Amino acid sequence: MNSKVIAAFLISAVIIGIFEFFSNGGSLLYSLLFFVAVTQGPVTVMAAADIVNARWHIPYKNVMFSMRNMNLYLAILFAVFFFIGQSTGNFGHIFEAWMHDHQNAWLNPEFFGARNIALLLLAWFVSNRYANASFTDAKNRTPWALGWVFTFVIGQTVFAMDWVMSLQYPWISTLFGAYFFVEAFYAGLAFAGILTFFKHQELSEAYTAKTFRKSQMDMMTLFFGFSVFWAYQFFSQYLVIWYGNIPEEVAYLTQRLDMFKWMLYLVIVILFIIPFISLLFKSNKANPKAVMGIGFVVWIGILLERVFMLAPNTTLNPLITLVEFIVMSGVFYWVVKNQKDPLPEPVAT
Amino acid sequence: MSSDVKTPVGSGNGGGQQEFYAYEYKEQMERDVFAAISKPKPIYYLALLITISCVGIGAVSWAIQIANGLGEAGLMNPVGWGVYITDFVFWVGIAHSGTLISAILFLFRAKFRNRFNRTAEAMTVFAVLTAGLFPLIHLGRVWFAYWLFPYPNQRYLWVNFKSPLVWDVFAVSTYLTVSVVFWYIGLVPDLALARRLKTGAIQKKIYGIFSLGWTGTFREWQHYNQLYKFLAALATPLVLSVHSVVSWDFAMGIVYGWHSTIFAPYFVAGAIFSGCAMVLTLMVPMRKIFHLEEYISIDDFEKLAKLLMLTGLIVSYSYIVELAMSAYSGNVYEYEQFMYRFTGDYAWAYWTMIFCNVISPLTLFIRKLRRSVVYLFILSIPINIGMWFERFNIIVISLAKDFDPYNFGLYSPSWIELGITLGSFGWFFTWFLLFAKSIPVLPVTELKEEVE
Amino acid sequence: MIHRFKDKSHFMKKLEELLEEGHTKKDMRIVIPHPDHDVEHLVEHYWKPSKLKYFTLAGGLTGCLTGYIFTSWTAIDWELVTGGKPFFSWPAYTVIAFELTILLGALFSLAGLLVMGRLPRFSKMFNPESYGNEFVIILNEDK
Numbered sequence: 001m002n003s004k005v006i007a008a009f010l011i012s013a014v015i016i017g018i019f020e021f022f023s024n025g026g027s028l029l030y031s032l033l034f035f036v037a038v039t040q041g042p043v044t045v046m047a048a049a050d051i052v053n054a055r056w057h058i059p060y061k062n063v064m065f066s067m068r069n070m071n072l073y074l075a076i077l078f079a080v081f082f083f084i085g086q087s088t089g090n091f092g093h094i095f096e097a098w099m100h101d102h103q104n105a106w107l108n109p110e111f112f113g114a115r116n117i118a119l120l121l122l123a124w125f126v127s128n129r130y131a132n133a134s135f136t137d138a139k140n141r142t143p144w145a146l147g148w149v150f151t152f153v154i155g156q157t158v159f160a161m162d163w164v165m166s167l168q169y170p171w172i173s174t175l176f177g178a179y180f181f182v183e184a185f186y187a188g189l190a191f192a193g194i195l196t197f198f199k200h201q202e203l204s205e206a207y208t209a210k211t212f213r214k215s216q217m218d219m220m221t222l223f224f225g226f227s228v229f230w231a232y233q234f235f236s237q238y239l240v241i242w243y244g245n246i247p248e249e250v251a252y253l254t255q256r257l258d259m260f261k262w263m264l265y266l267v268i269v270i271l272f273i274i275p276f277i278s279l280l281f282k283s284n285k286a287n288p289k290a291v292m293g294i295g296f297v298v299w300i301g302i303l304l305e306r307v308f309m310l311a312p313n314t315t316l317n318p319l320i321t322l323v324e325f326i327v328m329s330g331v332f333y334w335v336v337k338n339q340k341d342p343l344p345e346p347v348a349t
Numbered sequence: 350m351s352s353d354v355k356t357p358v359g360s361g362n363g364g365g366q367q368e369f370y371a372y373e374y375k376e377q378m379e380r381d382v383f384a385a386i387s388k389p390k391p392i393y394y395l396a397l398l399i400t401i402s403c404v405g406i407g408a409v410s411w412a413i414q415i416a417n418g419l420g421e422a423g424l425m426n427p428v429g430w431g432v433y434i435t436d437f438v439f440w441v442g443i444a445h446s447g448t449l450i451s452a453i454l455f456l457f458r459a460k461f462r463n464r465f466n467r468t469a470e471a472m473t474v475f476a477v478l479t480a481g482l483f484p485l486i487h488l489g490r491v492w493f494a495y496w497l498f499p500y501p502n503q504r505y506l507w508v509n510f511k512s513p514l515v516w517d518v519f520a521v522s523t524y525l526t527v528s529v530v531f532w533y534i535g536l537v538p539d540l541a542l543a544r545r546l547k548t549g550a551i552q553k554k555i556y557g558i559f560s561l562g563w564t565g566t567f568r569e570w571q572h573y574n575q576l577y578k579f580l581a582a583l584a585t586p587l588v589l590s591v592h593s594v595v596s597w598d599f600a601m602g603i604v605y606g607w608h609s610t611i612f613a614p615y616f617v618a619g620a621i622f623s624g625c626a627m628v629l630t631l632m633v634p635m636r637k638i639f640h641l642e643e644y645i646s647i648d649d650f651e652k653l654a655k656l657l658m659l660t661g662l663i664v665s666y667s668y669i670v671e672l673a674m675s676a677y678s679g680n681v682y683e684y685e686q687f688m689y690r691f692t693g694d695y696a697w698a699y700w701t702m703i704f705c706n707v708i709s710p711l712t713l714f715i716r717k718l719r720r721s722v723v724y725l726f727i728l729s730i731p732i733n734i735g736m737w738f739e740r741f742n743i744i745v746i747s748l749a750k751d752f753d754p755y756n757f758g759l760y761s762p763s764w765i766e767l768g769i770t771l772g773s774f775g776w777f778f779t780w781f782l783l784f785a786k787s788i789p790v791l792p793v794t795e796l797k798e799e800v801e
Numbered sequence: 802m803i804h805r806f807k808d809k810s811h812f813m814k815k816l817e818e819l820l821e822e823g824h825t826k827k828d829m830r831i832v833i834p835h836p837d838h839d840v841e842h843l844v845e846h847y848w849k850p851s852k853l854k855y856f857t858l859a860g861g862l863t864g865c866l867t868g869y870i871f872t873s874w875t876a877i878d879w880e881l882v883t884g885g886k887p888f889f890s891w892p893a894y895t896v897i898a899f900e901l902t903i904l905l906g907a908l909f910s911l912a913g914l915l916v917m918g919r920l921p922r923f924s925k926m927f928n929p930e931s932y933g934n935e936f937v938i939i940l941n942e943d944k
Contacts, residue, residue: 053460104677106677107677125766129696147406153666157575157670161677170678170679170680172674172677172678172680173610174609174610174611174612174667174670174671174674175609175613175614176610177670178610178611178614178666224651228586229589230624232589232590232593232613235892235895236593236610236612236614237610238892239601239892239893239896240597240600240601240608240612241608241610241887242892243601243884243892243893244601244602244603244608245885246603248680249608285724297630309755367919371808371809372807372934372935375834375934376933376934379934432811499871499875505879506879507875507876507878507879508875508926509883510872510875510876510894510897511883511884511886511890511894512883512884512894515897516893516896516897516900517898519897519900519901520896520900522904523900523901523903523904526904526907526908527903527904530907530908530911531907534911538835544926544931545931553927554927557926557927557928558926560926561920561922561926562922562923562924562925562926562929563922563925564832564922564925564929565832565833565834565835565918566830566831566832567830567831567832567833567840568826568917568918568919569918569920570833570841571844571845571850571851571852571920572851572913572914572917573836573918574836574851575839575841575851575853575854575912576853576910576911576913576914578941579857579906579910580907580908580910583903583906583907583910584907585855586899586903587903590896590899590900590903592880594896594900597896622926640825640916646878675864685898698927706892758887760850784866784933794834794836794837795836797835797934798836798837798838801810801833801837801839
């Protein structure tokens with residue numbers, strides 16, 4: 001991690017901080033929700049493959065670890081969100097469901113801020129250690145991969161509970177944490193699709209076109225499988241809440257469906273129907289342009305779904321949200337571009 | 350694939366010597382696997398006698414229940430679901446691992462699956478056959494079982510398709526059908542082998558009929574390979590969906606401890622967990638008794654152990670999340686339910702489950718233990734006990750203490766219920782013993798493909 | 802004429818030779834002891850690939866449509882309100898439709914194998930000619 005990247009982090013954090021003063025607080029939370037998935041997901045895809053001693057994922061290592069330092073940036077931004085939110089009173093306003101009457105050992109601002117920042121820093125630390133072990137094909141890469149998976153699962157579960165579920169306290173959904181980390185994994189696979197297009201030339205030369213194509217087919221098959229798995233998670237949650245129709249639980253859905261029912265259907269189409277049908281065909285899986293398109297479609301779906309989750313409980317100022325999102329995307333792009341990682345040797349099978 | 354088996358390496362470009370070795374190896378493998386299904390020793394008949402006696406006990410218990418009514422079971426208000434439903438979910442859960450091993454690991458091209466898939470698929474079929482008995486037993490008036498299926502009738506009534514119990518009918522029937530088809534299709538080339546290798550005239554005829562006249566022409570193989578791939582692709586979502594539907598039998602209700610969105614993936618992970626344990630229980634002794642050590646290596650068992658660890662961790666995660674949510678939500682009923690599980694009348698069952706499902710699989714982090722088949726066999730027993738108790742806890746404890754204090758009550762299984770549970774184990778093992786001596790326990794044809 | 806090979810490499814060479822000569826399904830029969838990726842790739846280069854996938858697709862679609870249509874029709878055939886849910890409750894019916902998709906997909910695929918693979922083959926059930934673990938090519942056989 002070089003000084004250019006650190007400078008980018010700090011300068012953009014200041015810019016976003018300034019915008020946060022004028023927002024109602026939901027905007028930064030929205031962008032954080034997207035980037036936490038896209039930052040942690042790809043590394044988990046690699047960890048899953050490393051744990052089972054697979055070989056197909058090696059050509060993708062160079063790209064899938066490239067955003068790991070974003071975890072530090074997210075920790076900085078969360079601190080910005082927390083401290084500026086506290087000082088403007090926005091934080092208390094967003095989380096009023098528990099802030100005023102229901103504070104306890106778990107739900108109090110200090111612990112809330114501390115644990116989220118700590119988990120993001122931990123993710124940054126573990127992802128870097130794991131990436132180093134993975135690039136050098138070290139003997140301890142499997143334990144570090146396992147360590148990353150634990151960090152990821154605990155982190156994503158806590159983020160789901162804290163950043164979304166607590167907005168609607170006392171609403172609970174036991175699947176929510178798992179739903180979040182499956183979506184992050186899915187976003188990671190979408191990232192693989194996107195970068196397949198941009199890095200196609202470079203990786204085909206480094207690993208031979210045949211090897212990379214095989215790797216691409218495997219990654220895209222996994223992508224296909226996860227579109228089904230995402231739909232399964234989504235449906236499981238929806239079905240249980242819809243069927244039980246318990247007032248304290250179904251309010252989550254009815255509030256959102258009253259506001260924008262069309263969005264639910266659109267999300268299902270974007271995150272399941274389109275990737276499922278497109279990735280059924282071998283020709284699409286092999287086509288870098290097609291998989292890039294499908295990857296972007298999935299990211300748009302995730303963005304839309306975050307709106308679906310957040311909108312009733314926060315006010316998303318469109319202009320400020322857009323500016324913050326663009327700044328963060330810029331930093332993301334900058335981090336990925338400037339990451340100089342090795343191209344590990346594929347082991348002969 | 351690393352293995353302590355002397356697998357000849359060669360992709361068809363090697364010299365004649367090397368390729369000849371492949372041919373010899375295939376012949377030897379046939380001999381070894383078919384030696385296992387030759388005339389049984391007396392101890393086999395003893396084992397069969399024991400399992401059939403258990404079936405007998407179960408049958409007598411069921412007969413008593415049919416004669417005297419469902420009151421023979423310990424089911425009462427408020428606990429209307431007890432040991433029967435526990436057994437049902439237990440056996441369906443065990444079935445899922447077989448399909449995971451044969452279908453999902455096939456799609457992931459995990460070679461170690463070829464050692465286990467025949468036995469695992471057989472386990473699946475027999476487990477579903479066993480599970481399928483329980484909705485019938487639980488009905489009480491078994492002769493009305495056909496009411497569960499949609500058929501036009503004089504009263505213009507249809508089944509309630511919105512009910513998870515009806516989803517169950519469709520899910521389990523589909524699972525039974527697809528598992529049998531998948532298992533049978535995998536078997537056909539091996540049955541053709543049996544037709545060739547067996548010497549008894551009647552045996553040859555029977556294997557001949559069941560082999561469908563398979564001769565291994567290219568046309569047959571071409572369609573067969575496609576079918577196998579598609580069945581694997583279809584069976585994969587089935588693994589997820591069938592146990593999810595079973596979990597929704599509980600999650601669709603509003604009882605606390607049941608109404609939880611995580612039930613679907615939690616139950617699926619638990620099913621694979623208990624199924625892998627049962628595969629270990631079956632295959633470790635079988636490998637020893639049939640002298641198949643050359644074909645199933647320690648590495649293969651270690652991979653299965655890793656799958657056991659993964660699913661065990663997912664189950665532990667689910668326990669933690671459910672507990673955390675019950676405390677977090679501030680909902681007094683949810684909280685009380687979980688406190689009751691820890692400290693109430695059935696706390697012994699709860700802590701047994703925690704010890705067996707959460708603590709004991711953690712020992713697999715030690716590499717030496719993972720690679721000891723004896724230890725894996727020993728560990729598989731408490732895991733299955735723990736998983737049985739998990740279902741018992743979810744069903745009985747949640748029902749014993751739900752909303753209205755006046756409606757709290759306890760449940761203890763009657764002798765009839767325990768007899769039928771014993772009978773179900775007997776039924777499963779009887780089928781398995783019959784399988785082990787009549788059908789090759791390793792998928793010889795698929796293993797031959799690996800050799801080339 | 803019957804060519805029998807104990808090892809695969811010689812078999813593949815001869816097979817490629819014969820396929821290049823232009824032999825088709827009609828005058829050449831190939832018998833192999835176990836499925837083989839290389840053989841399949843080679844032969845499908847010259848002969849057509851399997852059409853089993855259309856059976857699967859047909860089965861899947863039938864199952865899916867039947868699932869939704871049948872369940873919805875029965876709900877409005879006799880309008881009984883159960884559980885306060887609407888007559889056309891798509892979440893509930895999705896479960897049934899999904900199971901039927903898989904069931905009929907699998908059964909139609911099996912039918913595909915039986916139909917296209919010409920199974921069961923009664924003439925070969927008892928004592929067919931057997932080549933063991935050899936790879937065999939049979940030419941100019943009387944059908």
